[in-house]
Amino acid sequence: MALFHVQGVPIGYTAIMLAVIASMGGFIFGYDTGQISDILLMDDFLLRFAQCGTPGDVATCKFSTVREGLIVALLSIGTLIGALLGAPIADFLGRRRAMQIEALVFCVGVIVQIVTKSSWAQFAVGRLIAGLGVGALSAAVPMYQAETAPPQIRGAMTATYQLFITLGILVAYCISIGTRHASGGSSWRIVVGIGFIWPALLIVGIQFMPESPRWLAAHGHIAKAERAIAVTRGLPADAAASDYIIKREVEEIRASVEYERSVRKGWIDCFRPRHMILYRTLLGMTLQSLQQLTGANYFFYYGTTIFQSVGIADSFVTQIILGGVNFGCTFLGLWINNRFGRRKVLIIGASWQSFWLFVYAIAGTAKDPKTSKSIGDLMIVSTCLFILGFATTWGPCIWILIGETFPTATRAKQGALATASNWMWNFLLAFFTPFITRDIGFRYGFIFASCNLAAAVFVFFFLYESSGISLEMVDQMYNDPACKPWTSSTWAPEGYANRDELRQKIREEEAKKPLTAAHAEATQRTSTGSNGSFHDGEHISEKPLTH
Structure with missing residues (x-):
């Protein structure tokens, strides 16, 4: 039964459910991103893995810059490798099976982290393994959503991936504040262990969703492709063979698949200048890199530590506020990106983000926030307003663009390259941020503010409006x-x-x-x-x- 109609075409509840269930892949990444910021400050975690001046005295325990950077950033190395492997795995196994296996890989990483007793390197390796699953999911999930969701709502459904990333970050913050005073290793092991729930929901839930009609057609299963489309339309499966809309969509998919077979492309073809292929490859990679250089993960990875340094009495609470702003504003972002297109949204968003990062950096540089409550409050407000801009513009919009910028023959590979560039910069920022902030403190905000201005200029001169x-x-x-x-x-x-x-x-x-x-x-x-x-x-x- 159809839930509603768009342009006179029925949309079934399965179309909504498949977007939500598949987006658990984004939730997994968001949760793993959000938890580490708080875990780094938990007493038992510090006693086990940090360097302590007096054994057993948490007040003397502190992570070295290298150790902290590796614990946080090795996840991103795994995601980079996983992103490059995600597309071919999904092509070979099918979208659903690939997501299930990738979720299991994430679970292996969680196990390695939980059983760690005193080796920080083992914990970091666990995050690396988890990252392999997260990165592969980041390639498979948007592909599955774009190929399976009805075309009339494809943009909004694909953007749910970013929405669930923000939800995962917020949930991680909330769970961390509830467990931080638990005795012994329970404080951080509970947070990490709850991570089993999200891949379990994905593994079980996706089993009841249809396979990508495009993948089915590519493997000769035309009748199954028809039934998959019927289910997302809210129609009986036995109506697929006679329904005009479904037959029309299947013929379009069949024509596209035949075309792809006739012009099968390899990785090298992503870098050929003909037909603006190289241009769009570099465009996608740059946009994904600039998303990281906006500075959002500076706050998501190290937010608790940052706000502790500005004199906030309970930086865990502040982190929850930031996570709530990020999640709530992403809903607004779904509407904004559909209503106002891509170029205008990204240019205004980058300008807005740059302004508030300048405020953040100027305030933190002009006066010590630990001795001035008003300065600390101003930095919190400017951070929230920065997150508002990111969540409504650069957060969801970049993932939408990755799905609609590339040509059919090279789309999967170009998307994988673009996503891999995101994870590469994710790693670089996560690893080097402790070194940079140690030397320049809150002036780090000036760097991100400048990157946002550069991003606005780049979008104006190079991005085409694809909405x-x-x-x-x-x-x-x-x-x-x-x-x-x-x-x-x-x-x-x-x-x-x-x-x-x-x-x-x-x-x-x-x-x-x-x-x-x-x-x-x-x-x-x-x-x-x-x-x-x-x-x-x-x-x-x-x-x-x-x-």
């Missing part, structure tokens, strides 16, 4: 020599004056298309009443281009 048009048309736009990034917002295919005219024409054509009797009445009812709030232009036929 409101199909993936096929995105490819056409990048290959149109008359279109420039700063004019791309008004670009439309030949025969249309602008994108508004294009969208209106599509709505008119959609309303005229024959539907099954079960859908006819719903289409008539919603064709005038639906505002297409989830629509991101991706319902247009995505037949492959012939260059």
Whole structure:
């Protein structure tokens, strides 16, 4: 049974559930990211793994810069490797099986961390192993969501990955504050051990979701692909063979798969300049790198330590506030990115983030926040407002762009390269931040503020506006020599004056298309009443281009 209709086309509850369940992969990453900030300050963790001047006296225990950096950053090395392996694993095993196996790899990493008694290196290796699973999931999950969710809501469904990352961070903060005073190793082992729940939900839940129709079609299972689409539409499986909409989507998938087979590409093809392939590879890698250089993970990885240093009495509580702002504002980000496109959102977001990072850095540099409550409060407020900007713009928007910027033949590999660049910078920032803050303190904020300004300039000169048009048309736009990034917002295919005219024409054509009797009445009812709030232009036929 359909939950609602978009552009006259039914959307079933399974479409929503598959996005939510698959996004547990993002939750796993968010939880693992959020927990380490608080764990580093727990008494038992310090006594076991830090360097103590007086054995048994936690007041004399402190992590060396190298040790702290490795404990935090080795997760990112694992995610970098996992991201590169995620796409081929998902192609070989199928999207669902790949996610289940990758979740199990994460569980192995959790086990290694929990059984650690006194070796900080073992704990760090456990995070490395967990990172392999997280990185592979970061490649498989958005791919599965984009291929399985109905095209009319694809943008919003893919963005749930970022939403669940923020939720995972917030949940980790909340659990950590509840266990920090537990006796012995329970304080941090409970936090790490609860990490078993999230992959278990993914492993069990994804078993009841349909496999990617695109993967099924690529492996010759056309009938199963039809049934998978029917389920996401809220239709009976036995209606798949006769439903017009499903047959049309399957034919589009079949044509795309056949095209990919005829132009099968390798990794080297991602770096060929023809058809703007190299341009888009470098664009995706740079955007993912800039997402890290905004400075968000500076607060997520080391937030508790940072706010302890500004004199906050309970930095754990402050971290929860930041996590709540991050999670709550991501909902707003889903709407903003669908409503205002990509370029404008990223440029304004980077400018906003830069301003508040300058405030943060100036305040922390001008006066010692430990001796001035007003300065400490100003730094907390500026951090929250920075997080607000990130959660509504650079957080979700970059993941959406990775799914819609690349051409069909090289999309998986270009996406893997872009995601790997994210994890590489994630590692560099996580590892070197303790060294940098030791030497320049809160002036570190000036570096991130400058990076945000550079990001705004980069987006203006190099990113094309890809909202409101199909993936096929995105490819056409990048290959149109008359279109420039700063004019791309008004670009439309030949025969249309602008994108508004294009969208209106599509709505008119959609309303005229024959539907099954079960859908006819719903289409008539919603064709005038639906505002297409989830629509991101991706319902247009995505037949492959012939260059």
